[in-house]
Amino acid sequence: MASEKLILDFPKNVVTKPIVYHVVKDFDLEFNILRAEITPNLEGRMLLEIRGKKDKIEECKNFLKKEGVQTREATQEIILDKELCVNCGACVSLCFSHALAINKDTYEIEFDKDKCVLCGICLNGCPVNALKSKI
Amino acid sequence: MPKTIEEINEKIKNGNVVVLTAEEIIDYVQENGIKKTAKEVDVVTTATFGPMCSSGAFINFGHSDPPIKMAKVWLNDVPAYTGIAAVDSYIGATELSESEGMNYGGAHVIEDLISGKNIRLRSTAYGTDCYPRKEINTYINKQTINQAYLFNPRNVYQNYSVATNSSGKIIYTYMGKLLPHFGNATYSCAGQLNPLINDPYYRTIGVGTKIFLGGGVGFVAWQGTQHNPEVERLPNGVPLGGAGTLALIGDLKNMNTKFIKAAIFTGYGVTMFMGVGIPIPVIDEEMVEYLKVKDEDIYVSISDYSVQRRNKPTFGKVNYRQLREGKITINKREVPTGSISSYQKAREIAILLKKWIKDNNFLLTSPVSQLPASGSTKPLNIVNEEEI
Numbered sequence: 226m227a228s229e230k231l232i233l234d235f236p237k238n239v240v241t242k243p244i245v246y247h248v249v250k251d252f253d254l255e256f257n258i259l260r261a262e263i264t265p266n267l268e269g270r271m272l273l274e275i276r277g278k279k280d281k282i283e284e285c286k287n288f289l290k291k292e293g294v295q296t297r298e299a300t301q302e303i304i305l306d307k308e309l310c311v312n313c314g315a316c317v318s319l320c321f322s323h324a325l326a327i328n329k330d331t332y333e334i335e336f337d338k339d340k341c342v343l344c345g346i347c348l349n350g351c352p353v354n355a356l357k358s359k360i
Numbered sequence: 361m362p363k364t365i366e367e368i369n370e371k372i373k374n375g376n377v378v379v380l381t382a383e384e385i386i387d388y389v390q391e392n393g394i395k396k397t398a399k400e401v402d403v404v405t406t407a408t409f410g411p412m413c414s415s416g417a418f419i420n421f422g423h424s425d426p427p428i429k430m431a432k433v434w435l436n437d438v439p440a441y442t443g444i445a446a447v448d449s450y451i452g453a454t455e456l457s458e459s460e461g462m463n464y465g466g467a468h469v470i471e472d473l474i475s476g477k478n479i480r481l482r483s484t485a486y487g488t489d490c491y492p493r494k495e496i497n498t499y500i501n502k503q504t505i506n507q508a509y510l511f512n513p514r515n516v517y518q519n520y521s522v523a524t525n526s527s528g529k530i531i532y533t534y535m536g537k538l539l540p541h542f543g544n545a546t547y548s549c550a551g552q553l554n555p556l557i558n559d560p561y562y563r564t565i566g567v568g569t570k571i572f573l574g575g576g577v578g579f580v581a582w583q584g585t586q587h588n589p590e591v592e593r594l595p596n597g598v599p600l601g602g603a604g605t606l607a608l609i610g611d612l613k614n615m616n617t618k619f620i621k622a623a624i625f626t627g628y629g630v631t632m633f634m635g636v637g638i639p640i641p642v643i644d645e646e647m648v649e650y651l652k653v654k655d656e657d658i659y660v661s662i663s664d665y666s667v668q669r670r671n672k673p674t675f676g677k678v679n680y681r682q683l684r685e686g687k688i689t690i691n692k693r694e695v696p697t698g699s700i701s702s703y704q705k706a707r708e709i710a711i712l713l714k715k716w717i718k719d720n721n722f723l724l725t726s727p728v729s730q731l732p733a734s735g736s737t738k739p740l741n742i743v744n745e746e747e748i
């Protein structure tokens with residue numbers, strides 16, 4: 226049994242649910258949706274943990290690709306170094322899931338770990354290297 | 361009755377000056393009206409903390425024995441300009457390290473100098489009778505060098521633009537990382553705290569104005585490069601895009617890395633976060649009309665940075681209140697917004713400068729000369745000599 230944490234990016238026209246059911250039925254995988262987000266433009270992103278036979282996981286990834294769903298492995302954990310951060314906000318608009326947000330009173334940046342889908346998009350968006358991924 | 365700078369300075373010395381930040385003045389005017397505010401408030405502090413590429417420092421290293429007329433200079437492997445006198449040089453913020461590329465640049469050298477770190481100095485020369493040495497390899501820090509002053513040819517833009525990306529791929533720009541298909545939009549302006557937006561016609565800010573620069577004291581040296589006052593303006597004087605700019609000067613040795621910081625924009629390069637604070641004397645009622653400006657009144661155009669041309673297509677205007685709320689609408693799509701300049705730091709600087717003035721540690725100056733109120737930016741055309 227292998228297990229992987231994956232990020233799935235669903236384009237607008239792909240309906241998310243049936244695909245996920247295919248994954249269970251056709252590839253005999255167990256999965257756990259850790260987080261899911263849908264934008265107002267109906268694009269979706271999901272952080273999944275899947276468990277199953279290694280070759281089945283690979284087949285599943287190929288299937289998803291054919292369906293127009295991009296998959297990539299999730300980074301481990303995002304850390305915000307408060308000492309380095311200048312509260313510029315450059316990371317905020319990159320963060321799809323609002324894990325990085327500006328406090329409207331203090332204008333300081335706040336990081337809500339529970340909302341982070343580990344997509345890693347913010348990582349090279351910080352000009353002072355205050356965002357790091359823990360490996 | 362208009363107030364003079366001398367009268368305001370007397371109040372500072374006597375400890376009864378009334379200072380507000382450019383945020384605080386908004387509600388104050390709302391409650392007290394223009395007349396009363398003009399009478400009661402003496403100074404309003406404005407500030408900004410954003411990436412400003414057109415920054416750098418002049419450094420004089422002192423003479424070695426035997427002496428050298430430096431022809432090429434590297435500071436921690438970052439080339440500095442030395443086509444001036446023997447041991448004078450200019451290190452530009454955006455210059456990249458020859459060994460580390462985009463991971464280290466001139467802005468980092470400046471930050472390291474301010475924080476007291478040792479810097480490796482390497483230089484080569486052709487040698488002359490009066491300057492026989494042909495190379496040097498040594499270390500410097502801010503104690504060992506003579507003068508070190510920031511001279512930033514263009515800072516404190518009076519408004520700018522909002523950047524977005526209509527293309528299908530991520531682009532990396534000086535406005536930050538822009539996600540495909542209008543995935544986000546970035547802006548870089550302190551809005552209601554921005555110095556030149558609070559003095560839109562440069563009535564009090566001019567050559568010689570004393571300012572807060574990078575945690576120390578500095579001065580406005582000149583109009584900044586690309587100073588462009590003839591941009592379209594709203595009735596409140598606020599320009600709809602980048603308009604006035606300032607060239608700034610200040611002693612690097614007294615700065616503080618809390619307020620001046622190297623920055624790396626992935627795929628674009630190195631730049632410098634500059635913290636600038638400018639006090640505006642409340643000389644008359646007209647000044648209050650400008651100082652009461654708030655984020656809702658300041659509009660800016662949205663530009664498509666995926667078009668790699670001088671003139672970029674635009675998608676209408678938004679105000680800074682909308683931008684700070686975190687989302688705007690472009691082509692009927694909801695687009696998340698993010699600032700690349702720090703409003704928190706700008707506010708911190710405005711509050712600190714207010715304290716300096718109240719504590720009689722900072723007197724105001726009258727400009728020695730006004731900034732130009734007319735003129736616009738010229739493009740660079742590619743021509744033959746006969747066509748120019």
Ligand code: SF4
Nearest residue numbers: 320341342344345347
């Ligand atoms: S990795 Fe960064 S951008 Fe992605 S969700 Fe987490 S904080 Fe947001």
Ligand code: SF4
Nearest residue numbers: 310311313314316351
């Ligand atoms: S981009 Fe970096 S410095 Fe700016 S707010 Fe985000 S974490 Fe802080």
